Amino acid sequence: MSTEPAATAPLSVEGLTTSILVGTTWYDAVRDISFHVRPKETLALVGESGCGKSLTALSVMGLLPPAAVRVTSGRIVVDGVDMTAADEPTREAMRGDRIGMIFQEPMTSLNPVLPIGFQVGEALMRHRGFTRRQARERARELLELVRVPAAAERLDAYPHQFSGGMRQRVMIALALACGPRVLIADEPTTALDVTIQAQVLALMADLQEKEGLALLLITHNLGVVASVADRVMVMYGGDVVESGPVHAFFARPTHPYSEALLAAMPRIEGDLPLQPIPGQVPSLTEMPVGCRFQTRCPIRDERCAVLPPMTTVAGDPDHRVRCWARVEA
Amino acid sequence: MSTSAAEFRPSVLKRALRSGGLLFGIALVVVMIVAAIAAPWLAPHDPNAQDVLLVLTPPDAAHLFGTDAFGRDVLSRVLWGARISLYVGFVSTLAGVIIGTAIGVVAGYYGGIVDRLVVAATDVLLSFPQLIMGLLLVAVLGASLGNLIIAIAVTAIPAFVRLARGSTLTMRERDFVDACRTLGFSDLRIMFLHVLPNILDEIVVMASLWLASAIRTEATLAFIGLSVPPPTATWGGIVREGFDNLLDAPWMSIFPSLAILAVMIGLNLVGDGLRDATDPKGAP
Amino acid sequence: MLRFVIKRLLTAIPTLWAVLTTVFILVRVVPGDPTIAILGDQASEAARAELRDKLGLAKPILAQYVDFMSQIVQGDLGRSLSTNRPITDDVLAVLPYTIELTLASLLVGTVIGVPLGVLAAEKRDGFADWFARLFSLAGVSFPAFVSGILLLIAFAVELRWFPVISTSKPGDPWGRFVALVLPSLNLGLLMVAYVTRVTRSGMLKALGEDYVRTARAKGLPHRIVVWRHAFRNVLVPVVTVVGLYLGVLIGNAVLTEIVFNRPGIGKLIVTALNQRDYSLLQGLMVVSAFAIVVANILTDLTYGLVDPRVKTS
Numbered sequence: 001m002s003t004e005p006a007a008t009a010p011l012s013v014e015g016l017t018t019s020i021l022v023g024t025t026w027y028d029a030v031r032d033i034s035f036h037v038r039p040k041e042t043l044a045l046v047g048e049s050g051c052g053k054s055l056t057a058l059s060v061m062g063l064l065p066p067a068a069v070r071v072t073s074g075r076i077v078v079d080g081v082d083m084t085a086a087d088e089p090t091r092e093a094m095r096g097d098r099i100g101m102i103f104q105e106p107m108t109s110l111n112p113v114l115p116i117g118f119q120v121g122e123a124l125m126r127h128r129g130f131t132r133r134q135a136r137e138r139a140r141e142l143l144e145l146v147r148v149p150a151a152a153e154r155l156d157a158y159p160h161q162f163s164g165g166m167r168q169r170v171m172i173a174l175a176l177a178c179g180p181r182v183l184i185a186d187e188p189t190t191a192l193d194v195t196i197q198a199q200v201l202a203l204m205a206d207l208q209e210k211e212g213l214a215l216l217l218i219t220h221n222l223g224v225v226a227s228v229a230d231r232v233m234v235m236y237g238g239d240v241v242e243s244g245p246v247h248a249f250f251a252r253p254t255h256p257y258s259e260a261l262l263a264a265m266p267r268i269e270g271d272l273p274l275q276p277i278p279g280q281v282p283s284l285t286e287m288p289v290g291c292r293f294q295t296r297c298p299i300r301d302e303r304c305a306v307l308p309p310m311t312t313v314a315g316d317p318d319h320r321v322r323c324w325a326r327v328e329a
Numbered sequence: 330m331s332t333s334a335a336e337f338r339p340s341v342l343k344r345a346l347r348s349g350g351l352l353f354g355i356a357l358v359v360v361m362i363v364a365a366i367a368a369p370w371l372a373p374h375d376p377n378a379q380d381v382l383l384v385l386t387p388p389d390a391a392h393l394f395g396t397d398a399f400g401r402d403v404l405s406r407v408l409w410g411a412r413i414s415l416y417v418g419f420v421s422t423l424a425g426v427i428i429g430t431a432i433g434v435v436a437g438y439y440g441g442i443v444d445r446l447v448v449a450a451t452d453v454l455l456s457f458p459q460l461i462m463g464l465l466l467v468a469v470l471g472a473s474l475g476n477l478i479i480a481i482a483v484t485a486i487p488a489f490v491r492l493a494r495g496s497t498l499t500m501r502e503r504d505f506v507d508a509c510r511t512l513g514f515s516d517l518r519i520m521f522l523h524v525l526p527n528i529l530d531e532i533v534v535m536a537s538l539w540l541a542s543a544i545r546t547e548a549t550l551a552f553i554g555l556s557v558p559p560p561t562a563t564w565g566g567i568v569r570e571g572f573d574n575l576l577d578a579p580w581m582s583i584f585p586s587l588a589i590l591a592v593m594i595g596l597n598l599v600g601d602g603l604r605d606a607t608d609p610k611g612a613p
Numbered sequence: 614m615l616r617f618v619i620k621r622l623l624t625a626i627p628t629l630w631a632v633l634t635t636v637f638i639l640v641r642v643v644p645g646d647p648t649i650a651i652l653g654d655q656a657s658e659a660a661r662a663e664l665r666d667k668l669g670l671a672k673p674i675l676a677q678y679v680d681f682m683s684q685i686v687q688g689d690l691g692r693s694l695s696t697n698r699p700i701t702d703d704v705l706a707v708l709p710y711t712i713e714l715t716l717a718s719l720l721v722g723t724v725i726g727v728p729l730g731v732l733a734a735e736k737r738d739g740f741a742d743w744f745a746r747l748f749s750l751a752g753v754s755f756p757a758f759v760s761g762i763l764l765l766i767a768f769a770v771e772l773r774w775f776p777v778i779s780t781s782k783p784g785d786p787w788g789r790f791v792a793l794v795l796p797s798l799n800l801g802l803l804m805v806a807y808v809t810r811v812t813r814s815g816m817l818k819a820l821g822e823d824y825v826r827t828a829r830a831k832g833l834p835h836r837i838v839v840w841r842h843a844f845r846n847v848l849v850p851v852v853t854v855v856g857l858y859l860g861v862l863i864g865n866a867v868l869t870e871i872v873f874n875r876p877g878i879g880k881l882i883v884t885a886l887n888q889r890d891y892s893l894l895q896g897l898m899v900v901s902a903f904a905i906v907v908a909n910i911l912t913d914l915t916y917g918l919v920d921p922r923v924k925t926s
Binding site for chain 3: 449452453454456457458459460461464465466468469538541545548549552553554555565568571572575576579582583586589590593594597598601
C-alpha cells in the first residue's frame with residue numbers, strides 16, 4: 001500500500017457533517033466522518049440503506065439538493081482543492097474532470113435522448129476544450145477501454161439499445177473520460193445480474209490499476225467488499241462505527257453492527273443459517289442520543305447514551321471501532 | 330361498499346379548502362349563479378326595452394354598463410344573459426356527463442367488440458375541434474335553445490366516454506368487483522352502485538372544467554350568431570352587438586366580456602382546486 | 614426514418630376516411646328537410662325539388678356517399694350553393710392566411726411558453742412560477758373572441774398602435790406583417806397557458822431524474838444541464854400539447870379572423886353560415902378535419918425527431 005500521507009491523498013475528508021432539513025429543523029444525517037483514499041486504493045463504504053453512504057458521496061461531489069441538504073461542517077479535499085471552501089464554479093470545474101461518479105441505476109442514469117458517444121465525450125468538451133469530433137474519437141477509445149463491443153458503431157446508438165451491464169460500462173467510460181484522480185462508485189453493480197456484476201467489478205479493478213484511481217466504493221454487499229476493497233468503513237445512522245483494512249475487518253469484525261452485517265451475508269459454504277438484522281434504521285427524526293445503533297443492539301447498556309469514541313482493535317492502529325463494549329484496556 | 334370514495338372525502342375537502350384559489354372560484358361562481366337567478370329582481374330595466382333617446386350612452390348612474398344601439402340597458406341584458414349562458418352550460422354539461430359516463434362505464438365494464446366500437450367512435454369525434462363540431466351541429470340543426478344544448482352536449486360526450494371507460498377499466502381489475510360478482514350481483518348493480526361511485530371524483534372534476542368549456546362554446550357560438558335568436562340577451566350576443574359598435578361604444582363589449590371571464594375564471598379555479606385536492610399525487 | 618414516415622402516413626388513411634364519413638353523416642342525418650332550412654318554409658315545392666337535385670339529395674344515400682368520397686379523393690369539394698364557384702378554389706385562395714396565422718401563433722406560444730415553463734420549474738413559487746400560473750388561468754379562461762376584442766380595444770382603439778381595420782394590399786409585406794401581429798398575439802398568448810403548464814410539470818420531473826444528476830456530475834454548467842439534458846426530454850410532452858392544441862387553434866383561428874377581420878377559413882365559415890351555404894360549410898368541415906389529421910401526422914413525425922426511442926423501436 002502507498003505510504004503517501006493522508007493530507008496529500010487524492011481524496012481526504014475531515015470531520016464531514018451533512019444535515020437534512022425536516023420541517024424547520026436540521027438533522028445530522030452524516031456525523032463527523034473522516035477518511036482518505038490513496039491512489040490505486042479502494043475504500044469500501046458499507047451499511048444498510050439510510051446509513052448516510054450516498055449522502056457522503058453526494059457531499060464529496062457537491063451534488064446535494066440545494067435547499068434541503070447541506071454540509072454543515074468539515075473539509076473535503078479533492079486532489080488538493082478544498083471543495084467545501086470553493087465556490088460553485090470551482091466545484092463545477094472539478095466535477096467530471098478530477099473526480100467522477102458512477103451511480104446505482106444504469107437504466108436511468110444515462111440521458112435517453114442523447115447518443116451514447118456524445119454523452120461519454122461531453123465532459124471532454126466541457127473540461128478539455130475538445131471539439132465535437134475530438135470528443136467523439138476519444139469516446140470511441142473510452143468505450144473500447146470499458147470493452148463495449150463494436151464501440152465505433154455504437155457511438156450513435158441510444159441508451160435504450162444497450163443492456164444494463166453495457167450501460168454501466170458506458171457510465172464508467174463517461175466518469176473516466178477526463179482521467180479523474182478520484183472515482184466514486186455508488187452501488188455500481190447492485191442493479192445488475194450476478195455474472196455481469198463480476199465482469200463490471202473486474203473491469204473497474206483493472207481500470208483502477210491502469211489509471212491509478214482512488215476509488216470510493218459504496219455498497220451494502222460484503223461479498224463485493226471482500227473481493228475488491230483494500231479498506232472498509234462501516235456506517236450506521238450517519239456515524240462511522242468501524243473502519244480498518246479489509247483482511248482485519250473480516251478476520252475480526254468488532255462492532256455489533258458489523259457482526260450483524262456479516263451474519264446476514266449469504267455464504268457459499270452456508271453451514272450457518274442467515275440471520276437478518278432485527279429492526280430497521282430509525283428515521284432521522286427519531287435517532288437516539290449517543291450511539292445510534294442502541295435501538296437494535298444486542299449488547300447495549302447505559303453507557304450507550306453517550307456516543308463512544310473510535311478506539312483501536314487488537315492494538316492495530318488501522319483497525320478502529322466505535323463501541324463502549326469493545327473498548328480495550 | 331369497500332374502498333368507497335366517501336371514505337377519503339374528509340381529507341379531500343380539507344385539502345380543497347386550504348387552497349385559496351378554490352374558495353375564490355366558488356365565490357365567483359356562486360355570485361354569478363345568484364345574479365342569474367335573481368336577474369328579474371336585480372335588473373334595473375327591462376332587458377328588451379328600447380329607448381331611441383338613449384342610444385349608445387356611456388355608463389352613468391342610470392345605466393351602470395351604458396346602453397346599446399337600441400338604447401337597451403346593458404347591465405340588465407348582461408344579467409338576463411347570464412340565465413341563458415349558465416342554463417345552456419349546466420344542462421348541456423349535465424346531459425353530456427350522464428350520457429358519456431353511462432356509455433363509458435358500460436364499454437369499459439363489458440369490453441370486447443362494444444368497447445372497441447365505442448373507442449373508435451370517440452377517437453374520431455375527438456379529432457374534431459370542439460368549436461368546429463358545435464358550430465357544424467348548430468348550423469345543420471338550426472339555432473334554438475334546445476339545439477344549442479344538444480350540440481354542446483354532443484361535443485362533451487366523447488370526452489366523458491373516454492374518461493369513464495378508462496376509470497372503469499382500472500376499477501374492473503380491483504378485487505371488490507370480483508367479490509360482487511361472486512356474491513351474484515347483477516352487472517347493472519355492480520356498474521352503477523359499485524363502480525360508478527368510485528370513479529365519480531374524477532368525473533366531477535372534469536365536469537367542472539367542462540362546464541367552463543360549455544359556457545365558452547355557447548358564448549362563442551352566440552358571438553358568431555348561432556344562438557338563441559334576438560332580441561333575447563346572451564353574453565356572446567351582446568359582445569357581438571358591441572363589437573359592431575366597437576369604436577363608438579366599447580363598454581358594450583367590455584362588460585359582457587368581463588361577465589364571461591368571471592365565470593370562466595371561477596369555474597377553472599374550482600376545477601383545478603378540486604383536481605389538486607383529489608389527486609393523490611398532490612399538486613402538479 | 615423513411616419507413617417510420619411511410620408507416621405513419623398509411624395509418625392516417627383509415628382515420629381520414631372515418632373523419633370524412635362523420636362529416637358526411639353529420640350533414641345528412643339531420644332531422645328535417647335541409648331544403649327548408651336553406652330556402653325557408655315559404656319556398657315552393659318546385660324550388661325545393663330543384664335544390665334537392667342540385668345538392669344531390671335526390672339520389673340514394675349510398676350513391677351520395679360514393680359521389681362525396683370520390684370527389685374528395687380528386688380534391689374536389691363541390692360547388693358553392695350561393696356563388697356556384699368551385700369550393701376548392703375559394704378555400705385555396707384564403708388558406709395561406711389561415712396557415713400564416715396558425716404558424717405565427719404557434720411561434721408566439723412556444724417562444725413565450727417554453728422559457729416561462731422552464732423558469733417556473735427551476736424556481737418553484739418564484740416570480741416566473743407566479744406568472745406561469747396567471748397565464749395558465751387566463752389561457753383556459755379567455756374565449757378567443759373576448760381576448761381578441763380586449764386586445765383590439767387596448768392596442769387599436771385606445772393606444773392606436775395598430776389599425777383597427779388592417780387591410781393589406783398585395784405586394785405589401787410590411788402591411789401584411791403588421792396585420793398579423795395582434796391576431797397571432799391573441800392566439801399565441803392563449804396557447805402559452807398550455808405550453809407553460811406542460812413544460813413546467815415536465816421540467817419538474819426531468820430535473821429530478823438520475824440522468825440530470827449524471828450531467829451535473831460531469832461538471833456541466835447549469836444552463837446546459839437544464840436545456841440540453843433536462844429540456845430535451847420534455848420535448849415529447851411539449852410537442853404533444855402543441856399538436857393537441859392545433860385543434861383548439863384552428864377553432865380559435867375562426868374567431869380571431871372574425872374579430873380582426875382577416876381573410877381565412879374562419880371568415881369563409883361565417884360567410885357559409887350567413888348564406889346558408891351548406892355545401893360550402895360541408896367543404897370547410899372537410900378542410901378542418903383534414904387539417905387536424907395532418908396536424909396529428911406532423912406531431913407524430915416530430916416525435917420521431919425528438920425522441921430516438923420512437924424511430925428505432
